[in-house]
Amino acid sequence: xxxxxxxxxxxxxxxxxxxxxxxxxxxxxxxxxxxxxxxxxxxxxxxxxxxxxxxxxxxxxxxxxxxxxxxxxxxxxxxxxxxxxxxxxxxxxxxxxxxxxxxxxxxxxxxxxxxxxxxxxxxxxxxxxxxxxxxxxxxxxxxxxxxxxxxxxxxxxxxxxxxxxxxxxxxxxxxxxxxxxxxxxxxxxxxxxxxxxxxxxxxxxxxxxxxxxxxxxxxxxxxxxxxxxxxxxxxxxxxxxxxxxxxxxxxxxxxxxxxxxxxxxxxxxxxxxxxxxxxxxxxxxxxxxxxxxxxxxxxxxxxxxxxxxxxxxxxxxxxxxxxxxxxxxxxxxxxxxxxxxxxxxxxxxxxxxxxxxxxxxxxxxxxxxxxxxxxxxxxxxxxxxxxxxxxx
Numbered sequence: 001x002x003x004x005x006x007x008x009x010x011x012x013x014x015x016x017x018x019x020x021x022x023x024x025x026x027x028x029x030x031x032x033x034x035x036x037x038x039x040x041x042x043x044x045x046x047x048x049x050x051x052x053x054x055x056x057x058x059x060x061x062x063x064x065x066x067x068x069x070x071x072x073x074x075x076x077x078x079x080x081x082x083x084x085x086x087x088x089x090x091x092x093x094x095x096x097x098x099x100x101x102x103x104x105x106x107x108x109x110x111x112x113x114x115x116x117x118x119x120x121x122x123x124x125x126x127x128x129x130x131x132x133x134x135x136x137x138x139x140x141x142x143x144x145x146x147x148x149x150x151x152x153x154x155x156x157x158x159x160x161x162x163x164x165x166x167x168x169x170x171x172x173x174x175x176x177x178x179x180x181x182x183x184x185x186x187x188x189x190x191x192x193x194x195x196x197x198x199x200x201x202x203x204x205x206x207x208x209x210x211x212x213x214x215x216x217x218x219x220x221x222x223x224x225x226x227x228x229x230x231x232x233x234x235x236x237x238x239x240x241x242x243x244x245x246x247x248x249x250x251x252x253x254x255x256x257x258x259x260x261x262x263x264x265x266x267x268x269x270x271x272x273x274x275x276x277x278x279x280x281x282x283x284x285x286x287x288x289x290x291x292x293x294x295x296x297x298x299x300x301x302x303x304x305x306x307x308x309x310x311x312x313x314x315x316x317x318x319x320x321x322x323x324x325x326x327x328x329x330x331x332x333x334x335x336x337x338x339x340x341x342x343x344x345x346x347x348x349x350x351x352x353x354x355x356x357x358x359x360x361x362x363x364x365x366x367x368x369x370x371x372x373x374x375x376x377x378x379x380x381x382x383x384x385x386x387x388x389x390x391x392x
Contacts, residue, residue, distance in 0.1 A: 002031040003381065004083040010058045010093040012039030017089065017114065017173050022049040024370040030377070033081070035074075035097065054081070058092050062128070067096060074100035084384075085377055087144075088136070089114050089173075095132050098139040107384035108377070111140035113154055113165075114173055115291030119312060120216055133159045140164075142380055146292040147171040147316040168372040171316050172292050175369035178361055181274055181301035190275040198265050200279070203235050205343060208280030208304070210241040210273050210295045211287075213258075214248040218286025218309060218329045223254045223264070225286075225335050230263050233343065241276050243269045277302035281349060282342045285314060286329040293317040297364050300324075300356030305342055305349050307335065323356030 005025065007018055015036055022032040034045060035054040046053045056074050059066045070092075078086065078100050088097035089112035101109040118129040133154075137143050143165035145151035151165050159165075169175075200206065207226060211217050219240075226238045240258060244250065250258075258264050270276065277283070283299035283306045290313030296306050297317055306324035308314045318324040325338040342349050 002029055003085065003377075004081060005030045005032045005085040005377070006035055006054065006078070006081065006083045006087070006097075007032060008035035008054075008056070008086065008088040008093045008097040010037060010060055010090040012036045012041040012045065014090050015041050015045040019048070019174060020177075020366050021174060021370055021373065022051045024367075025374065025377075026051070028374045030085075033083075035077070036093070056097075058096060060092055067092070070096050071100055075103055078104045078106065084108060084381060086110065087112055088140075091117065091129070091132060091136075094136040098136045102139040108142065108380040109140045110142050110144060110380070111136045112144045112146070112173070113137075113150060113159070113291070114146050115289065115313065116150065116153060116157070116159075118157075119153070119289040130157060130159075133157070137164070141384070142166075142376075144168060144376070146173040147290075147313045149312045149315050150291055153312050166376075168369055168376060170363050172294070172297065172364050172369060175366035176294075176297060176301060176360070176364050178301065178365050181277075181298065183278065183303070187275050187278055191278040194275060194279055198239075198279075200237065204237050205233070205235055205281050206237045206239050206279055207339070208239045208241070208277065208283050208299070209285065210276070210283075210298070211285075213240065213242050213244045213250055215250060216248050216288050218288060219250045220254045221286045221329055221332065221335065222284055223250075223257050225332055225339065226264070227257065227261075228332070228336060229339060229343070236263065236343070238264045239276065239279060240264065240266045241270055241273045242267075274298075274302065277304055280304055282307060282339065283324075284339065285309065285317075286327070286335065287311065287314050288329060290314045290317075296324075297360050300353075300360040301364075303353040303357045305352035306356060307339055307342070318356065319359060322352070323359055324352055 025032045033052045035056050037057050038055050058070045085108040086101040086106045087110040088094045094111050098111050118126045137160040143160045145167050148167050151167050213219050230236045258266050277299050283304045285296050285308045287309050293314040296308050299306050306318045308318050309329040310326040320326045327335045
């Protein structure tokens with residue numbers, strides 16, 4: 001007999017947070033299904049995971065009437081499906097789906113916290129986001145955080161108690177397909193073609209970034225520190241893989257600099273940036289907050305030393321002084337000094353890069369995290385059975 005399980009996210013684009021998880025759980029005694037709003041990745045996920053999809057339209061923004069309709073629809077779906085486990089993540093699904101699962105008395109209700117947007121907000125918006133987080137967590141029987149520092153932050157904010165929230169392994173939301181980042185002949189050929197395309201010689205030293213181009217991701221600070229360093233080193237280049245977003249946009253002067261500085265290369269969004277990591281000499285991630293910070297681990301898996309912000313989530317993606325350096329993203333002198341150490345020392349870059357590769361491979365494989373999730377679910381189900389037996 002299989003255990004019915006529903007994993008829910010708000011929009012179909014977020015289903016990628018669970019790539020491979022449901023396929024794995026199908027082989028571990030579960031009957032998993034995925035729930036999200038209909039979107040471009042809805043059918044793609046159905047095909048890749050070979051699972052049934054449950055459509056629940058949800059609005060990412062704050063929309064009380066729409067949210068109430070989504071809640072009623074979710075209650076109807078869960079009542080029909082009668083799962084033993086529901087795991088909801090991303091803010092709106094976390095709120096609506098865990099509440100619906102609580103109303104339907106699902107035995108195991110998990111709220112997976114992938115990040116806390118409130119960390120970089122203030123005022124009424126911050127209070128509202130915090131209230132939503134607390135409501136989602138209180139409707140759950142268990143909470144998961146995707147990093148230890150995120151767990152600590154959630155406890156500090158009073159979102160969940162220390163005994164209610166845990167981290168699988170040492171963190172990440174889904175683990176990583178380790179073999180995808182191995183230095184293959186195909187990747188090296190692509191890298192060399194990119195060098196030609198961007199007119200990069202062996203003398204150039206390349207700082208790199210992968211992600212959304214927003215203030216929250218530290219892009220303003222990245223461009224400013226690069227401008228200072230490039231004055232001192234004419235062979236320095238900045239490679240930016242990602243695109244602008246209207247929400248939380250970078251400053252107008254920074255955008256102009258990215259588009260017009262001949263030493264800055266911007267590729268736009270790329271679905272598979274692995275070869276671009278291999279173009280980089282140092283990966284720089286000056287984010288203001290993260291749930292975990294996948295790109296730091298991806299860079300490490302490619303053998304790149306990482307400069308990462310000493311902030312929630314990101315601080316758990318490197319070993320400070322061993323695989324890279326933690327920095328204060330708002331202290332340009334701190335960032336500049338530590339970047340300069342890596343720019344000036346090839347041996348340090350190689351040592352940090354290899355240490356990062358080994359550490360990431362040892363701790364962040366998909367299979368390792370999925371196995372932890374399987375064990376977690378079965379432990380939760382055992383607890384639920386004990387509670388039921390004690391109440392009868």
